[in-house]
Structure formats: structure tokens, C-alpha cells
Amino acid sequence: MPLLPKNWPLWLLVLALITLPIGVGLLWLFLTALFDQVHGLRPVGDFSPENWRFLTEGSVGGRPSIWVALKNSILFAAAVATLEVLIASMAAYAISRMKFPFRTPYLGMILVLHAFPAVSLLIAIYYILRVLGLFDTLIGVILVKASLELPLGIWLMKGFFDQLSWDMEMAALVDGASRWTVFWKVALPLVRPGILALGTFALLSAWGEFILPFTFIVSGKSWTLALYMQSFMREAFVDYGLMAAVGLFYAAPVLLLFLLGQRYLLNIYSGGVKG
Amino acid sequence: MKRGIPVRLEGLSKRFGKVEAVKRLDLEIGAGELVAFLGPSGCGKTTTLLMIAGIYRPTTGAVYFGDRRVDHLHPRDRDVGMVFQSYALYPHLTLFENIAFPLRLKRVPDAEVKERVQKTADLLGIGHILERKPAQVSGGQQQRAALARALVKEPQVLLLDEPLSNLDAQIRLSARAEIRRLQRDLGVTAILVTHDQAEALAMADRVAVFSMGELQQYDTPEVLYHRPKNTFVAGFVGSPPMNLIEGTFTGDGFRAGELRIPIPGAPTGKGWLGVRPEHLALGEGGHPARVLVVEPLGREVLVVAEVAGVRLQVLLPEGERPEMGSEVGIVFPEPKELHFFDETGRRIGPE
Numbered sequence: 360m361p362l363l364p365k366n367w368p369l370w371l372l373v374l375a376l377i378t379l380p381i382g383v384g385l386l387w388l389f390l391t392a393l394f395d396q397v398h399g400l401r402p403v404g405d406f407s408p409e410n411w412r413f414l415t416e417g418s419v420g421g422r423p424s425i426w427v428a429l430k431n432s433i434l435f436a437a438a439v440a441t442l443e444v445l446i447a448s449m450a451a452y453a454i455s456r457m458k459f460p461f462r463t464p465y466l467g468m469i470l471v472l473h474a475f476p477a478v479s480l481l482i483a484i485y486y487i488l489r490v491l492g493l494f495d496t497l498i499g500v501i502l503v504k505a506s507l508e509l510p511l512g513i514w515l516m517k518g519f520f521d522q523l524s525w526d527m528e529m530a531a532l533v534d535g536a537s538r539w540t541v542f543w544k545v546a547l548p549l550v551r552p553g554i555l556a557l558g559t560f561a562l563l564s565a566w567g568e569f570i571l572p573f574t575f576i577v578s579g580k581s582w583t584l585a586l587y588m589q590s591f592m593r594e595a596f597v598d599y600g601l602m603a604a605v606g607l608f609y610a611a612p613v614l615l616l617f618l619l620g621q622r623y624l625l626n627i628y629s630g631g632v633k634g
Numbered sequence: 635m636k637r638g639i640p641v642r643l644e645g646l647s648k649r650f651g652k653v654e655a656v657k658r659l660d661l662e663i664g665a666g667e668l669v670a671f672l673g674p675s676g677c678g679k680t681t682t683l684l685m686i687a688g689i690y691r692p693t694t695g696a697v698y699f700g701d702r703r704v705d706h707l708h709p710r711d712r713d714v715g716m717v718f719q720s721y722a723l724y725p726h727l728t729l730f731e732n733i734a735f736p737l738r739l740k741r742v743p744d745a746e747v748k749e750r751v752q753k754t755a756d757l758l759g760i761g762h763i764l765e766r767k768p769a770q771v772s773g774g775q776q777q778r779a780a781l782a783r784a785l786v787k788e789p790q791v792l793l794l795d796e797p798l799s800n801l802d803a804q805i806r807l808s809a810r811a812e813i814r815r816l817q818r819d820l821g822v823t824a825i826l827v828t829h830d831q832a833e834a835l836a837m838a839d840r841v842a843v844f845s846m847g848e849l850q851q852y853d854t855p856e857v858l859y860h861r862p863k864n865t866f867v868a869g870f871v872g873s874p875p876m877n878l879i880e881g882t883f884t885g886d887g888f889r890a891g892e893l894r895i896p897i898p899g900a901p902t903g904k905g906w907l908g909v910r911p912e913h914l915a916l917g918e919g920g921h922p923a924r925v926l927v928v929e930p931l932g933r934e935v936l937v938v939a940e941v942a943g944v945r946l947q948v949l950l951p952e953g954e955r956p957e958m959g960s961e962v963g964i965v966f967p968e969p970k971e972l973h974f975f976d977e978t979g980r981r982i983g984p985e
Contacts, residue, residue, distance in 0.1 A: 524722065526718045526719070526722035527724065529687070529689050529716075529718070530716065530718055530722035530723075530724075531735070532688070532689060532709045533688070533709045533710075533714060533715070533784075533793075534735050534739060534783065534787075535710035535736050535739040535740060535787070537710070540739065545724055548724075549724075549725065549726060551726075
């Protein structure tokens, strides 16, 4: 059991106060999504299924179906997470375990890239995507998002690989493994906590990504949920009930994933291989 | 299982940047022999072992297994098994899969894997806990599993890197005997790296003593003990270590400050006189000395005494126990129990 600070009820109160606005916001979201109208936090009228019509109607106000957006969001998040975990693991293993020319400058460059504000690259990326013919495609945005997330992923995975003992790899080599086999059969299974953490992290980050799809996707068939939701705010008259319901729909998988994955996410900060 | 093969090292050196970890090493190990590499940490013994295993590529020189030159080969093409100090078991696999790992990599059929793993595990007395993970078994059992993994592919050469140093003192003694018995039964050529001189002397057919990347002496435990080649070996082999007194040989004796020891037939010139603690005795007419420390070791008593400004360790049989601070006489042994070294530390006289 972790020790509680001496005056823990006071600390709890402070934390509760800080968290209160977020809690109120969430409460508002729930109420607004469920009822006709909400004045302040006081529901007016009855429970209203009207807000949830986007689930059954093919298209709301000329938008593509929410199921298309959901499919795109899942595809986007899954592809980004897979790419990121795969590439970051391999890069991090090489950096952690092998000597190669320009290793140190390379490490430094990754760090700089991580610190670089991605928004300032938008215009350059736009041109690159146009030239490659990937503008307005999901694949294009997947590649961009995965690239921008890689520096963090590489550093994170490097930390996990650094903790593996050399003995274990030497043992595998003597046992008859090639370097490639050592990576797949010994090193990778041992950094499983890191992979799960990075995977969860990447999935959440891609799920919430807005600016990249917003910039590089135009046509409705490639919309992600973030774009779908944002489209309500562009209207003259905003239907808050509908928007809150969509917001809830959009947030539910994240809440679920976070509940399942928070154990691994915490690993990023404690950085253990204990598993 | 097949017999081991001879291992030959020729002019082997390894350099890490500016540091020369191993310097031009020549060494031959007979088929089926158990040789210990003994030395303090950082002396190059583990580096040498890793070059034999194929983890490190030698900077210069060659490694031969029998007539086959192997120093350019990948570890998997060398037919060696190795046990690491940390055991290096794969924590995510069961003991069975740990031991089976080398066979799986060779794509040995499932039925044969099962049979060979079980056989090797039974040999080591861990056949009943194969479904457990390494973290769920004791240190001694982990060590056996590591040994089983090294032996399961029936290697021609077995490399042991401090395999016993993580064990409790109690298990260590029985593990020593067991490794020795297994190695002899299997006839595999084995190299044991250790910093524990007692372990090296007890287990090995021959011991190679290393210091600062150089081979100091390579011989049987008896010769190392009775005729050390230089002051390093003299001081490293044996516990408590040999007393080494710096002084001058005068042809008929030895002089160190006020201390004068008559030795008929002594050499001449500056050098070191070596005498093992167990060869010194207390008695009438000895060199007057003052007892500084008395340390009962159970069967024996270790006494540190000062003779004319020189500190000596004396190992006494049980029962003899001088008072701390008392005055005693120290008797030096016959000349044949004394060791003479020249100014550079090299042994003078028969080797």
C-alpha cells in the first residue's frame, strides 16, 4: 500500500476542486446528449432519442454516414498505431543495441524532430502529399501522423530496450539465433509492456487527431469522426443536443480503451520491464 | 553424447578503443579437459571466453576448434554451449521452452525436442519443474536450467562464465562437484571463467591465470600452488595469500630492513621472498614478532604478526592461539618451502 500524505483529506479536496470543471463538462455532455434541452445543468423536457438520429439515418444534413466516419477513424488509429509500434521498435532496437556511423547525431535529430511543432510543417506536407498523389486520402494522413509520432515512440522504446540485459542476447546468439531472431524471439517479447504502452498511446493520439485530417482530407468519404464532429460547429444554428450525442459516441471507445490500457500507459512513466 | 574437441588460441588479442583487453594470448586446451580462466575482474578472461563463443571478434589472432578455424564464424556455426553468470534465461518462456530454444532454432522435430529436453533436464534434476517460468524456481534450479540449455544441443565446447557466483555458498559446493561430474561424463571440453581461486583449483584440470589482459601462468593446480611463476600468481592463488616480502638476497640469506633470514643457497640481488602462511610456525628461537590480529577460521587460526617492520600472515593449527598484542617467535620453513622472485617479480629457480 502506498503511504498517504499526512493531511490527505485536504489534498483530496484540492484535487477534487481542480477536477471539478472537467467533471461538470462531462456531466453537461451526458445531459445534453440525453435530453431535449438543458438550461445550465438542469434538463428541460423529456429524454430525447432525437439527438441520436445520426446512428440510424444514413446522413445528417448532407454529411456522410457516421458509420463511414467511424470505420475511417478505426482504420486511421489502427494503422497509425501498428506502423508506429513496428517502426519504432525496430529503430529503437538498432539504436539501443548496435553501433553505426552517425548514431549520436541521429539520436539528437530524433529529439529535435520530437520538439518541432508539427503545425509549422503543414504547408510543406501538403505539397509533398500532392506530389505523391496522397492528398485527400486516408493513407496519406496515416503516413503523416505516424511519421510525426515516431520520434517519441523511438525514444520510448529505446528506454525499454536499454533495460534488457546483454547476457540474454548473447545467450540467444550462442544458442544459435541470428540477430534478427534475437530481435523477434527474445528482445521483442521482453519489451511487451513498452509495446502495449506505445500502442495504446498511439491509438489514443490518432483517435483524437484533428488538425491533420482537417488539413489533408477534403472529401466526405475519408472523414474521420473528428471531422464529422467538427462539421456541426460550422453551421449557423448549432444543434447542441445532436453534437453532444456525437461527442459521446466519439469519446466512448477512448474511455473504454483507456480503462483497459491505463495499466500499460502508466508503464511509460514508471518505465519498468516488470510487466 | 559426442566427445569434446581440443581448443587452440593463437596470438589472440582484443582491443576496445585504446584499451587492450587481451594481449597476444596463446593457449591450448585438450579434448575433454576442464580449464579455468582465473583472474581479478577486468583481467581479460571473460573477453577471451566471448571471443571463443563468437560474441566478440578478435582484433588479431585465431581460434581453432580441432583443426577448424572458427574465429570468423557466427556463434551458431561454432557448436558451443554457454552458461552466463546471470543465467540469462528467457523470462517470458517456461523452463522447457528455455532449454528447447537452441533445438527450436535448429528446427529439430517436435518429438525429438521433447525427448532431448526431458533427458537433459532429468540429468540435471529439474525434469519435474519444466512447465514453470524462471522467476518461479530457485537460483540453484535456474542455474541448472541454464546448464541444461547449454548442454541440450550436445556442444563440443562448453563455456561457463562465473556460473556459480550467484549461488548461495551452501549450494555452490555441491554445484561445483556436479558440474565437474557432468563435464567428465559427457566428455565435453569445458572452459570455466572465475575470479574465485578456490573454485578454479577445485574444479579444473588446468588453470590459466590472467592479469591485465596477459596470461601469467597456465598449469595444473598443484604446480600453480607449489611453483608459481611470478609474484602475481603467488599472491592470487591460495587463501590466505602467500606472504611476499620485498628485500635483498645475499647468496646465503635474505634481508628486508631489520629482518635477516639465513637461507643456504639463496640467490643474490634485489627481489621478493615468498612464503605461504601455512608454512610459517610459532616457536622458541624464531624471529621476534608482535601479534597484531588473531582471526579464528574454524579449523585453523589466522594470525597477522609484525616482524622487524614486516607484516606476515601465519596460519596456525587449531588450538594454538596467541594473545593479541603478545610477543612471539616466528619460525621460517626449510628453503624448499620458500619462493624466490627477482626484482621484476619472476620466479628464480626451478619452475
